[in-house]
Amino acid sequence: MKRAQVIDLLIKLKEEYAHQIDTSDTEIDRLHENLKDFPFDVACENVRQHMLTNPWPPKIAQIRGGSGDLRDQRKSKDQTSDYFTERDRSRAAAKPVPPGWKEELYARINKGTTAR
Known part of the structure; x- marks a missing residue:
């Protein structure tokens, strides 16, 4: 996943979880480091599924899913x-x-x- 895609993912999360999402450069870098080897489309689907069933933002492990x-x-x-x-x-x-x-x-x- 590219850094720009991490930002896109954070935008989706921000729309759902508003004030619970950190969009600082440090957080973007941290997420990118942990998701750079992960496919963006799978991450989006995992986030979508998470948002349907969970009132709290997903952690990296939940974004990566299985x-x-x-x-x-x-x-x-x-x-x-x-x-x-x-x-x-x-x-x-x-x-x-x-x-x-x-x-x-x-x-x-x-x-x-x-x-x-």
């Missing part, structure tokens, strides 16, 4: 989607086992040889 959890969930969802896509591709490319293959394999195993 960001690690959210990223992990997205990553898992993407990996799962990729996995099923690959399974679908494999299923489409799969061919049935040739007739007699299983019996031939058992016969070779019983003879003690697996070479063709």
Whole structure:
């Protein structure tokens, strides 16, 4: 998140919590330091959700929300989607086992040889 986005976030908070929000340069710098690696859109959504249910301004941890959890969930969802896509591709490319293959394999195993 950029410093200007931190200021935008503080403006949203100021609209809801009026006199409870510190908008000093020191506070902006502190928030920026703690939110610079965090996506602005996620922070806005977390603040919006917080404002719907809480009469007090959010702390940094509440602005960040479960960001690690959210990223992990997205990553898992993407990996799962990729996995099923690959399974679908494999299923489409799969061919049935040739007739007699299983019996031939058992016969070779019983003879003690697996070479063709």
